[in-house]
Amino acid sequence: MKSVGILEGIRVLDASTVLAAPLAANLLGDFGAEVIKIEQPKVGDPTRNWGSETWKVTGRNKKSVTLNLREEEGVDLFNKLVKKSDVVIVNYRPSTLKKWGIDYEDLIKVNENIIMLHLSAFGRHGPYSDRPGFARVAESFSGLTYMTGDADRKPMFSGYPIADAFGGVYGAFSIVLSIYHYKKTGEGQLIDMSLYDPLLRVMEDLIVNYDVQGKVAERVGSHNPRLAPNDMYVTKDERWIVIPASTENMFKRLVAAIGKPELVNDARFKTNELRVENRNDLDEYLNSVFSSHTLDELSELMNENGVAYGKVNSVVDILNDPHIKERGDLIKVYDAELGRDITMQGITPRFSKTPGSVKWVGPALGAHNEEIYGSLLEVGSNELQTLEDKGII
Numbered sequence: 001m002k003s004v005g006i007l008e009g010i011r012v013l014d015a016s017t018v019l020a021a022p023l024a025a026n027l028l029g030d031f032g033a034e035v036i037k038i039e040q041p042k043v044g045d046p047t048r049n050w051g052s053e054t055w056k057v058t059g060r061n062k063k064s065v066t067l068n069l070r071e072e073e074g075v076d077l078f079n080k081l082v083k084k085s086d087v088v089i090v091n092y093r094p095s096t097l098k099k100w101g102i103d104y105e106d107l108i109k110v111n112e113n114i115i116m117l118h119l120s121a122f123g124r125h126g127p128y129s130d131r132p133g134f135a136r137v138a139e140s141f142s143g144l145t146y147m148t149g150d151a152d153r154k155p156m157f158s159g160y161p162i163a164d165a166f167g168g169v170y171g172a173f174s175i176v177l178s179i180y181h182y183k184k185t186g187e188g189q190l191i192d193m194s195l196y197d198p199l200l201r202v203m204e205d206l207i208v209n210y211d212v213q214g215k216v217a218e219r220v221g222s223h224n225p226r227l228a229p230n231d232m233y234v235t236k237d238e239r240w241i242v243i244p245a246s247t248e249n250m251f252k253r254l255v256a257a258i259g260k261p262e263l264v265n266d267a268r269f270k271t272n273e274l275r276v277e278n279r280n281d282l283d284e285y286l287n288s289v290f291s292s293h294t295l296d297e298l299s300e301l302m303n304e305n306g307v308a309y310g311k312v313n314s315v316v317d318i319l320n321d322p323h324i325k326e327r328g329d330l331i332k333v334y335d336a337e338l339g340r341d342i343t344m345q346g347i348t349p350r351f352s353k354t355p356g357s358v359k360w361v362g363p364a365l366g367a368h369n370e371e372i373y374g375s376l377l378e379v380g381s382n383e384l385q386t387l388e389d390k391g392i393i
Contacts, residue, residue: 005032059362
């Protein structure tokens with residue numbers, strides 16, 4: 001089905017850098033919003049210089065223009081773009097926005113109904129509001145890092161800066177809610193969100209368990225402290241299988257699959273609470289079976305018995321998985337820089353009537369200067385050259 005772009009007609013100014021806020025803009029662009037990426041002249045977004053291909057994904061569907069927001073002429077051009085836009089996304093510290101004259105109070109003088117997402121490290125208010133910070137800072141501040149890792153070792157980060165992912169998704173969600181509000185009332189608004197806010201929100205029992213039961217969530221390794229069996233186990237061929245037997249029915253299926261149905265009536269394992277209490281005893285049975293079978297053999301057993309299980313995939317596994325291929329989770333997009341199609345993640349979520357699309361990968365720095373400044377703002381070619389010579393664009 002051809003994309004109809006559910007957000008077509010929405011213009012977004014992405015004046016943010018690394019990585020959550022640009023992801024929010026990226027997600028909107030996947031569904032038809034016109035996203036204009038504001039980048040520092042000659043430098044560009046930091047992700048362009050990471051030595052990875054991050055920019056090709058986070059910059060996809062965006063139009064790149066260069067603009068120096070540290071200069072008055074740059075701010076004047078920015079304000080002209082704000083006047084013609086629906087949404088502005090920024091992630092600089094509050095003092096920086098005020099210094100440059102592009103804070104919410106400044107922007108509503110230009111466009112009173114603008115929607116502004118300010119996604120900063122610690123939010124706009126509070127004693128830490130003007131501190132800088134990135135995903136690992138937010139993850140640590142939220143409590144997530146404290147409870148991640150093995151009990152006898154130092155706290156551990158996740159393999160990907162998850163605060164950026166949650167910040168991007170929550171940022172896009174917040175903007176869509178604000179667009180809905182605008183459609184109903186004709187009013188824009190300011191969205192104030194810190195990078196740690198989404199993580200703190202989704203760890204639903206972290207706070208309430210301490211308040212009600214006095215329990216501090218500590219590091220417990222890879223197992224789930226509230227459910228058993230629920231862990232990663234090594235197989236005969238030194239791969240890993242994930243078993244989350246989170247219900248009584250699933251536990252019954254699991255013990256049948258490993259040929260030990262008698263464990264259902266074992267006094268140590270009759271309830272989840274007892275299984276948690278006797279986790280080590282239960283894991284002895286599981287480890288003896290898993291260590292004597294290959295991952296493929298175990299997969300067959302689990303599938304035959306309807307057991308929820310998972311493989312710990314590397315990127316190579318993902319690229320070769322038949323399910324991922326059939327669902328179209330990965331797509332190919334032409335990259336003009338490389339002169340060939342490259343593979344990247346597809347569109348999420350999938351809509352039956354308003355699917356998204358990827359029109360291009362992250363563009364060259366300033367690739368859309370002429371289109372945006374020349375066509376949208378009607379800046380003449382001579383003036384554009386002058387602005388470029390002065391380092392404004």
